[in-house]
Amino acid sequence: MIINTQQTSEPLTYVDHVLEHWNKDEDAEALVQGALRLTRGEARRRLFRLGHALRAQGLAPGDGVGLFLANRVDSVLVQLAVHLIGCRVVFLPPEPGPGELAALVEQSRVRAVVTDPRFAERAADAAGRSVHAPVLLGLGPCAQRCADLLALAAECPDVRPGGVPAPGTDEAVTVLYTGGTLGRPKLAAHSHRLYDALVEVAQDSHGTVFPSVNPGTERVLAATLLTHGSGHLMSVQALVTGSTLVVLPEFEAGEALAVLREERITATMFVPPMLYALLDHPQCVPGALPELRRIVVGGAASSPSRLQQAVEVFGPVLSQGYGQSEALGIAAFGAEDLASQGAVRPELWRSCGRAISDTRIEIRGEDSTAALPARQVGEVCVQGRTVMLGYYEDPERTAQALHDGWLRTGDLGYLDAEGYLYLVDRAKDIIVTGSTSDNVYSRVLEDFLLTLPGVRNAAALGVPDEEFGEAVQIFLATAEDAEVDPDAVGAAVTAELGELYTPRKTILLGQLPTTKVGKVDKKALRAAWTSPVMATP
Structure with a gap:
């Protein structure tokens, strides 16, 4: 029996699509969290x-x-x-x-x-x-x-x-x-255009997230934060297809493995550290999750060798996705394509896939509106319904990011001749770290560091870390004769910005290297971060 339907000639919102499913088969499971199970x-x-x-x-x-x-x-x-x-x-x-x-x-x-x-x-x-x-x-x-x-x-x-x-x-x-x-x-x-696009992508039987052509048959695990783009994206796409959404309160590899098995999860999304932790768990062996048909990996750069390991353990179920808060969906790589073509073209393991439906990707050079040729590195620019309206209450930064309907992502990469996107660096200085691959924003950290006594200049960057992909490292140019205690700096950062921002290492210098235009040269810092000269006092 259908009740409480929307009586209107207006186009359906994504919530209407959710309710279309929730108005039918009322005793079917909709939402699950441990012992809490809602029909x-x-x-x-x-x-x-x-x-x-x-x-x-x-x-x-x-x-x-x-x-x-x-x-x-x-x-x-x-x-x-x-x-x-x-x-x-x-x-x-x-x-x-x-x-x-x-x-x-x-x-x-x-x-x-x-x-x-x-x-x-x-x-x-x-x-x-x-x-x-x-x-x-x-x-x-x-x-x-x-x-x-x-x-x-x-x-x-x-x-x-x-x-x-x-x-x-x-x-x-x-x-x-x-x-x-x-x-x-x-x-x-x-705007609602984002959700219109997500509904279309989710309902596409050849989509990268939901492998089934039968709506309502999937059991989807939301393992990343619901208040982040990845968790929001996963939950919306599950609900608009009538899938059962299982919510994981906190990620721990053993618990996640148990939920995946016991709830017969068919699709989920992990950021790379989550996937790696799962692969390293002793109970994660081939055949352990027979119901699992799709794992979407995104949110940070992934190790090609670890992705191939995941296919060896779980089978050809791995998809990759690329997006950001400014454009939740940009590119994706279907599991079948990744498994089959990756064997022929190993470089595809480093790819983010191709543009999703109704999205255009161009690679553009600095101060240029013209698209660069294939395999030439430049800034990734995107146009489509998943692109934001702009930065809320911030016309100045909106104008910097959006030009004629195109979003400048701040990410650097290139397209190959077949339209596969490869990212090579981030221009936005975002450090992706922690067990859930959260974002540490360098500018926020640097602004705070400059408020500390004795600090003349500051730079924060992410350095390779075996456990979390990246770790926060800071470089401080201190005033002459100033006594700056790295431990005290770390404690101050934690107190004001939270543990995620706590630097793994603090390096004190007389001055920071700069580019010809006077900006801190982070490329030089990143290249030299292991130098014996740059040792923590």
Whole structure:
């Protein structure tokens, strides 16, 4: 029986596509997290109650709602509920320190912040610094002074909230944090066009994520953070195809392996360190996961040898994807293509694949709008529906990134004659590190380092690390006769920016190398970071 359908001539939103599935086969599983197992009917009713509870807080279509959430089923539902009532989702990831988180809340102009109880203290601090005074809501009981959104929702009707206008063509419906400078974050704003593209890609029977042509038969594991692009992408694509979404609260190789096996997972996404940890687990042997038919790997550079090892263990199930907060989907490589062509052309193991549907990729030189020929390295530029509207409330940086509908990604790479994309470096100085391959933004770290006594100049970069792919290393030019303690610097960084930003190594120098135009020469630093001359005092 179909109930609570959208009675409108407007085009369907991605939430409508989710509800098309949740309105049918009500007893089929929709959302799973450990012992919590929601059927489609239960998920739909819970979603509607959350929508009413949010609206009761005075939220109106177009208002921003910050989501400071951990990986859990209710986090998936509250994100859907924000879009259901026509509000703007603003993802607040856990890695920013107090100052950056407060700046993110302030700049995004959210009317409310929904926080996981474990993040409540940090959320209250950030909301308290905002002149917009957002309402603070807890996804459960919190020690802080915030209303329990789940308790409020339990008292609300389980019918779909009405009176929601269709989003405008250029209306921001989702905002993703993508770094920036200290106190001035960059927030990538996306319209509903992103979701239209994701629905089409997910429903394509030849897509890179879902190998089945039978909608609703997949069981998808969300292992990366739901408030990051990768986790959001994976959950949306699962839900719009009617797949069962299983949420992994925290990644640990043994636990992930158990969930993959016990929940009969057919598709998932891992960042490289997650995949490597899984491969290194003693129970990860050929045949251990017979139901698994697709693993998408993305979020950071992958080791070709490790990718080939994954195929040896799991079979031809490995896909690669490339995107960023400014364009969640850019290129992808299907598992069948990677397994078959990789044997003939080994260089393809280093490729990100080819442009996804309705997306164009060009390689352009510096200060040039003309596309470079095949195999010539330049900046990766992208055009398509997955490209952001711009940086929220930041026209200056939007103008720097977008030109005539083309996004300058800040990544360097080249295309081969068949259109396969290869990345060779990052121009944005983002360090991808940690067990979940989170982003450390060099500019944020450098800005903070320059506030410390005795520091005249600072540079942060990522250096190779066997465990996490990259590790944070900082170079400090100190004032003459200044006594700068590397351990104290590391402690100060951790206190202000969080453990993810803690430098693995601190190098003190009289001065930093510079380019001819006076900028810090990070290429020179990266080339010399193992030099005996550059030893930590």
